[in-house]
Amino acid sequence: xxxxxxxxxxxxxxxxxxxxxxxxxxxxxxxxxxxxxxxxxxxxxxxxxxxxxxxxxxxxxxxxxxxxxxxxxxxxxxxxxxxxxxxxxxxxxxxxxxxxxxxxxxxxxxxxxxxxxxxxxxxxxxxxxxxxxxxxxxxxxxxxxxxxxxxxxxxxxxxxxxxxxxxxxxxxxxxxxxxxxxxxxxxxxxxxxxxxxxxxxxxxxxxxxxxxxxxxxxxxxxxxxxxxxxxxxxxxxxxxxxxxxxxxxxxxxxxxxxxxxxxxxxxxxxxxxxxxxxxxxxxxxxxxxxxxxxxxxxxxxxxxxxxxxxxxxxxxxxxxxxxxxxxxxxxxxxxxxxxxxxxxxxxxxxxxxxxxxxxxxxxxxxxxxxxxxxxx
Amino acid sequence: xxxxxxxxxxxxxxxxxxxxxxxxxxxxxxxxxxxxxxxxxxxxxxxxxxxxxxxxxxxxxxxxxxxxxxxxxxxxxxxxxxxxxxxxxxxxxxxxxxxxxxxxxxxxxxxxxxxxxxxxxxxxxxxxxxxxxxxxxxxxxxxxxxxxxxxxxxxxxxxxxxxxxxxxxxxxxxxxxxxxxxxxxxxxxxxxxxxxxxxxxxxxxxxxxxxxxxxxxxxxxxxxxxxxxxxxxxxxxxxxxxxxxxxxxxxxxxxxxxxxxxxxxxxxxxxxxxxxxxxxxxxxxxxxxxxxxxxxxxxxxxxxxxxxxxxxxxxxxxxxxxxxxxxxxxxxxxxxxxxxxxxxxxxxxxxxxxxxxxxxxxxxxxxxxxxxxxxx
DNA sequence: TGCAAGAACTGTAACGTTTCACATTGTGCC
DNA sequence: GGCACAATGTGAAACGTTACAGTTCTTGCA
Numbered sequence: 025x026x027x028x029x030x031x032x033x034x035x036x037x038x039x040x041x042x043x044x045x046x047x048x049x050x051x052x053x054x055x056x057x058x059x060x061x062x063x064x065x066x067x068x069x070x071x072x073x074x075x076x077x078x079x080x081x082x083x084x085x086x087x088x089x090x091x092x093x094x095x096x097x098x099x100x101x102x103x104x105x106x107x108x109x110x111x112x113x114x115x116x117x118x119x120x121x122x123x124x125x126x127x128x129x130x131x132x133x134x135x136x137x138x139x140x141x142x143x144x145x146x147x148x149x150x151x152x153x154x155x156x157x158x159x160x161x162x163x164x165x166x167x168x169x170x171x172x173x174x175x176x177x178x179x180x181x182x183x184x185x186x187x188x189x190x191x192x193x194x195x196x197x198x199x200x201x202x203x204x205x206x207x208x209x210x211x212x213x214x215x216x217x218x219x220x221x222x223x224x225x226x227x228x229x230x231x232x233x234x235x236x237x238x239x240x241x242x243x244x245x246x247x248x249x250x251x252x253x254x255x256x257x258x259x260x261x262x263x264x265x266x267x268x269x270x271x272x273x274x275x276x277x278x279x280x281x282x283x284x285x286x287x288x289x290x291x292x293x294x295x296x297x298x299x300x301x302x303x304x305x306x307x308x309x310x311x312x313x314x315x316x317x318x319x320x321x322x323x324x325x326x327x328x329x330x331x332x333x334x335x336x337x338x339x340x341x342x343x344x345x346x347x348x349x350x351x352x353x354x355x356x357x358x359x360x361x362x363x364x365x366x367x368x369x370x371x372x373x374x375x376x377x378x379x380x381x382x383x384x385x386x387x388x389x390x391x392x393x394x395x396x397x398x399x400x
Numbered sequence: 401x402x403x404x405x406x407x408x409x410x411x412x413x414x415x416x417x418x419x420x421x422x423x424x425x426x427x428x429x430x431x432x433x434x435x436x437x438x439x440x441x442x443x444x445x446x447x448x449x450x451x452x453x454x455x456x457x458x459x460x461x462x463x464x465x466x467x468x469x470x471x472x473x474x475x476x477x478x479x480x481x482x483x484x485x486x487x488x489x490x491x492x493x494x495x496x497x498x499x500x501x502x503x504x505x506x507x508x509x510x511x512x513x514x515x516x517x518x519x520x521x522x523x524x525x526x527x528x529x530x531x532x533x534x535x536x537x538x539x540x541x542x543x544x545x546x547x548x549x550x551x552x553x554x555x556x557x558x559x560x561x562x563x564x565x566x567x568x569x570x571x572x573x574x575x576x577x578x579x580x581x582x583x584x585x586x587x588x589x590x591x592x593x594x595x596x597x598x599x600x601x602x603x604x605x606x607x608x609x610x611x612x613x614x615x616x617x618x619x620x621x622x623x624x625x626x627x628x629x630x631x632x633x634x635x636x637x638x639x640x641x642x643x644x645x646x647x648x649x650x651x652x653x654x655x656x657x658x659x660x661x662x663x664x665x666x667x668x669x670x671x672x673x674x675x676x677x678x679x680x681x682x683x684x685x686x687x688x689x690x691x692x693x694x695x696x697x698x699x700x701x702x703x704x705x706x707x708x709x710x711x712x713x714x715x716x717x718x719x720x721x722x723x724x725x726x727x728x729x730x731x732x733x734x735x736x737x738x739x740x741x742x743x744x745x746x747x748x749x750x751x752x753x754x755x756x757x758x759x760x761x762x763x764x765x766x767x768x769x770x771x772x773x774x775x776x
Numbered sequence: 777t778g779c780a781a782g783a784a785c786t787g788t789a790a791c792g793t794t795t796c797a798c799a800t801t802g803t804g805c806c
Numbered sequence: 807g808g809c810a811c812a813a814t815g816t817g818a819a820a821c822g823t824t825a826c827a828g829t830t831c832t833t834g835c836a
Contacts, residue, residue: 061550063822074786079824089784106551110489111822114791119486121531128517136513141504144534153553155497155531158520174437175482177529283714312718338659342688343719439792450816455794465814487792490821 062105070099082107120151122365123178125168125192127185129161134337135354139206142358143182150366152179166191173201180365182206186217186251202368204361204377207251216368216377218360220352222252222306223259225383229304229332230263232348232386236330238302242274242293244286244310256306272300279307286310290317294329301329308335315344332386345389356381438481446475458483496527498741499554501544501568503561505537510713511730515582518734519558526742528555542567549577556741558582562593562627578744580737580753583627592744592753594736596728598628598682599635601759605680605708606639608724608762612706614678618650618669620662620686629654632682648676655683662686666693670705677705684711691720708762721765732757 064082068075073096081088081096082105088096099105113119124143130136140154147154155178159168165185169192172178179202183192186207196203197213204216226243233241243260246253264271277289293299294317303318305311311333315325323329326346333340333347336354340347364377440458444451449472457464457472458481464472475481489495500519506512516530523530531554535544541561545568548554555578559568562583572579573589580592602619609617619636622629640647653665669675670693679694681687687709691701699705702722709716709723712730716723740753 061552064824065822075822076787076824077785080785083824087784092784108490108822109551109553110486110495111791112824113486114484114490114793114821115823115825117791126516126520128520130513130517134510134513136516137506137510140502140512140516140532141506141534144502144504144532148534153531153533155529156516156520157529158517158524175485176437177485283718287718309713309715312715316718337685339685339688339715342659342663342692440794441792451792452794452817453815455792456815459794463814468814484792487821488794490791490823491793491795493821 061108062100062103063108063111064105066103067096067099067105070103071096117176119177119179121153121155121178122147122362123155123157123172123181125157125159125172125181125183127161127165128158138336138354139184139358139361142355142360143362144358145355146359146362146366152366166195169195173199180204180369182361182365187249188251188254190251202365204364204368206357206361208255209251210254214374216364216374218357218364218379218381219252219255220357220381221383222256225334225350226256226259226304227263228350228383228386229348230260230267230269232332233302233304233330234263234267234269236302238269238330240270240272240298240300241302241304242272242300244274244303244305244307244314245278246306247278247280252306256304260304272298274300277310279305279310281310283309283313283316286313287317287320290314291321294318294321294323303329303331303333305331305333308333308337308340311335311340311347312343315347334383341389348386348388350383350386352383353381437484438476438479439484439487440481442479443472443475443481446479447472493552495553495555497529497531497554498523498738499531499533499548499557501533501535501548501557501559503537503541504534514712514730515560515734515737518731518736519738520734521731522735522738522742528742542571545571549575556580556745558737558741563625564627564630566627578741580740580744582733582737584631585627586630590750592740592750594733594740594755594757595628595631596733596757597759598632601710601726602632602635602680603639604726604759604762605724606636606643606645608708609678609680609706610639610643610645612678614645614706616646616648616674616676617678617680618648618676620650620679620681620683620690621654622682623654623656628682632680636680648674650676653686655681655686657686659685659689659692662689663693663696666690667697670694670697670699675699679705679707679709681707681709684709684713684716687711687716687723688719691723710759717765724762724764726759726762728759729757 064075064078067073067078071078073081073092077088077092078096081093082100084093109120122143124140126136140156143154157168157172159165169181169183172181173196181196181201181203182205183203184206186193186205186209188210190205190209190211193203193205193209193211193213193215197215204218206218208217208219209215230241241260241264243257245256261271272293274289274293277286281289290313303314305314311331314331314333318325318329325331325344331347333349334352335349336352338351340349360379360381364379367377368374440451440454443454447454449457449468453464453468454472457469458476460469485496498519500516502512516532519530533544533548535541545557545559548557549572557572557577557579558581559579560582562569562581562585564586566581566585566587569579569581569585569587569589569591573591580594582594584593584595585591606617617636617640619633621633637647648669650665650669653662657665666689679690681690687707690707690709694701694705701707701720707723709725710728711725712728714727716725736755736757740755743753744750
């Protein structure tokens with residue numbers, strides 16, 4: 025698949041061998057050596073054009089003749105030309121990078137993996153790279169964002185752990201940095217986001233528990249500074265009201281607490297006289313702790329207590345088949361978030377870049393072997 | 401914290417206002433406007449030096465006077481100078497990027513999150529960014545690596561899912577790309593790695609099961625193409641021999657299979673006449689499936705069957721307290737891997753960049769509340 | 777025929793950095 | 807006094823790209 029350096033097409037006008045200098049020592053005709061990666065200059069030399077023309081031709085600029093354009097693009101493809109990221113970035117400021125800002129204390133459960141995979145998938149067919157920018161929950165969450173903005177080290181940012189009044193959102197909006205949030209805000213700023221509908225989730229969860237005849241419900245909620253705390257809590261409260269159920273407050277535990285803490289708090293809660301007879305849980309890992317605490321206090325899931333839990337992995341039914349679960353597709357969330365930032369970067373309308381993922385129905389355990397068993 | 405542009409220190413020789421042009425419109429003395437980020441030129445202008453001198457002074461080059469060096473560094477610090485990554489990269493080829501190459505079908509369990517957090521932590525105090533380069537298990541694992549090498553888009557690479565004869569290792573070694581592997585190889589190539597000692601792990605696991613009086617053990621192993629399959633299997637076999645136990649083959653399930661598949665296979669295995677009375681499991685998520693399968697077949701953990709399992713999260717004891725676990729610190733692995741690549745990039749000796757993490761002792765469930773209870 | 781206008785292409789400069797080869801001192805030594 | 811030589815600093819060029827301001831043709835039209 026060898027391209028000749030001075031094509032003899034008698035097609036465009038002056039095609040005489042010109043004096044353009046070949047890029048460095050590439051002149052030794054592809055002698056099987058360690059050829060440096062081709063640049064615009066390489067293509068310019070091969071086609072006999074100027075680098076400006078080549079640059080333009082590759083991005084379909086209108087002032088380049090159709091024949092030339094095709095010729096350049098053909099050559100570029102043949103020799104596997106890839107624009108040098110540093111060159112582009114230096115000249116234009118465009119980094120082709122999306123920064124995912126992550127809290128490194130994030131709870132277990134594959135949440136982060138799935139998010140990253142989802143984003144990666146969406147970015148795969150684009151020139152964008154994904155860089156992970158971590159921060160510790162103890163530090164200012166604004167700091168990593170400020171870093172990215174100040175150093176202009178990404179074209180777009182994805183953040184999670186969104187708060188109702190989120191300074192990162194305000195900051196990036198002010199600075200004009202495209203971004204998308206995992207979770208919504210309530211601060212009068214319109215921005216791209218993807219969110220799981222936790223309001224609907226807790227309504228469904230309560231409905232399920234009501235149908236099971238449960239009366240006194242506790243909520244294992246997110247930390248109260250996060251937006252989805254409010255969504256989940258509001259849905260919970262609304263549904264309690266609607267079904268005439270009461271809440272057993274459980275303020276000492278959130279999904280951010282350690283497994284150990286949640287377990288302890290649950291034991292304590294269950295030993296109270298007015299213990300709950302059901303839980304709605306905001307996170308899979310937390311549910312592990314809930315179950316442990318409940319059983320340690322001497323009660324049984326599905327009998328004394330029912331639990332509806334969100335989960336992003338599929339492990340809960342293996343923990344206790346009696347659990348009711350709602351699956352949250354975090355991988356999808358990642359893909360949506362990527363789509364959203366890319367949209368913002370491309371200048372698309374914010375309205376089109378906001379999505380809410382409705383929870384599926386509450387699932388009970390489906391006894392295995394009920395499907396077709398293929399062997400023996 | 402305002403720096404004057406023409407400092408009046410009568411210290412170094414000629415300090416007269418020179419003709420060097422101020423960088424773009426920064427000349428309007430920090431008028432509260434959107435000042436562009438400072439560059440070498442900015443510092444050169446402020447100090448009255450040439451950009452070459454400034455560049456040298458900042459990297460402690462020997463041909464710069466101590467006084468000048470300090471002066472430059474002071475100014476740089478004051479105005480918050482950060483080298484422009486694109487500039488450096490274009491000029492030197494150095495990207496200040498570490499690429500983590502990940503299989504996006506990776507099993508659940510927070511493995512990836514922890515790895516990333518570990519790496520991030522180690523990278524935090526360096527100029528390095530972490531970019532995640534995904535690939536699908538269906539595609540050629542060499543492809544993402546080739547991409548990184550060909551486009552020189554990172555200074556170093558971390559790979560996992562290492563095979564005994566790993567073409568990625570060969571490729572990167574040939575191309576001189578610094579890298580570290582999560583897992584060892586056996587191909588006569590010396591390279592940086594971090595690994596968990598799975599050989600020791602399965603020996604400990606078998607020992608534990610032997611002590612419990614178990615006789616017929618099955619192994620939920622990694623897929624046989626991966627290096628640690630052999631380590632784990634060899635340790636398993638050695639220990640069986642030593643303790644005079646026998647193996648019940650369990651070849652139809654590996655830790656890479658879906659939860660569902662493992663569960664099914666386990667049920668089938670347990671219904672055989674010569675069912676195992678114990679398992680050694682290579683992964684936490686797999687153990688969930690094992691437990692489900694065992695119980696579905698009508699047996700009880702801790703009674704009819706014992707299991708020793710590796711885990712990276714801390715959930716197994718909440719699943720069944722009767723399980724025996726060995727914790728694998730993946731976050732540590734991440735940090736070690738980062739240290740290792742950085743070491744390779746710095747040209748350090750390979751020998752110093754190989755580490756093996758010994759398993760801790762096999763842990764039984766510690767009944768909660770046995771420690772100090774602080775409330776009530 | 778002359779000329780304006782368009783089409784097609786080009787060179788130069790710039791982004792911020794480092795490297796190279798060179799310039800300007802002052803200093804020690806004979 | 808002259809000279810070599812450190813010590814210290816310097817401008818220019820280059821990395822690969824794109825934007826700007828031309829330049830060279832061809833073509834249409836008065």
